[in-house]
């Protein structure tokens with residue numbers, strides 16, 4: 223039987239889709255080269271650039287974040303080029319694996335998945351590369367697997383200080399629209415994003431923000447490419463998308479931008495995420511008493527405001543807990559790759575409010591009791607207390 227009541231989706235992406243966006247995407251088909259659609263499209267492109275906080279370039283593809291990862295690599299690099307991948311979790315590891323499969327030489331800067339990057343190690347790696355063999359540094363702004371952020375301005379400063387010309391490529395798939403990100407101010411060269419997280423849209427398109435410096439590097443990229451070729455895209459009216467444009471998603475994006483920029487305001491969106499994230503962390507920190515589940519991220523200044531990864535006590539299976547909570551119609555995120563069974567994730571990004579979060583936390587706490595997982599009871603109350611104290 224399908225459980226009664228509303229589905230509580232607490233996966234860190236895709237995310238909940240607001241009703242008004244669902245209505246907007248159920249738009250009848252129109253000519254994607256016709257004037258009505260082009261007006262919507264151009265406004266969306268300008269809006270998305272504002273959310274990225276860039277006045278530079280933007281290319282879009284029908285595909286998920288993986289597509290944008292690949293597009294970014296093949297447009298900026300050449301076979302045999304070396305990149306430095308800051309490995310902080312499952313997604314950074316996989317971006318590196320993709321690059322290696324494409325024939326890029328991958329130098330990995332390993333980081334402790336629970337503590338994050340040692341920035342001094344980054345400084346040292348850049349200083350050691352006196353011949354500037356490293357053509358790009360790949361950084362996942364918000365590691366969705368571990369619930370930890372990277373300090374992108376600090377990485378920019380490391381490159382500048384070392385006078386290293388490598389491009390700075392950022393994955394902002396689970397940070398855009400939920401954690402502060404500033405493309406131009408932070409000196410990012412390429413930023414990879416997708417529709418289905420902070421933008422609250424269905425899965426379907428992804429994109430790369432590109433700096434002028436990166437556009438110059440694109441001119442000498444020797445990777446074979448067709449669907450992802452930015453130069454070809456520039457010859458098209460939409461300056462993106464080789465082929466049919468995903469029309470419905472743009473009606474959705476227009477509505478998403480209205481919600482983010484006009485109705486709530488981007489700064490308020492970010493503040494809402496920070497508050498709900500802190501409530502989640504207070505809940506988990508409370509559970510951690512009695513040898514209970516604890517925050518996976520051990521660096522308080524690096525915790526993510528879009529997802530919290532929770533480490534189960536030794537001998538207790540995160541997947542069994544997730545399944546139990548699932549019977550209450552609550553979807554928690556799974557532990558990825560080496561964290562599977564050890565970690566579960568609470569997504570708190572996108573279209574979310576206090577009662578939705580509290581429903582998830584309370585159901586998880588019921589699950590902890592039913593599964594016999596040790597914990598200090600009352601984590602949900604710690605979240606309630608924080609939300610009451612900080613009510614706008």
Ligand SMILES: Cc1ncc(COP(=O)(O)O)c(C=O)c1O
Nearest residue numbers: 286287288313366393395396416
């Ligand atoms: C940080 C990050 N990078 C990349 C991806 C991959 O994106 P997609 O699943 O849209 O291909 C994800 C997906 O969750 C992600 O969170």
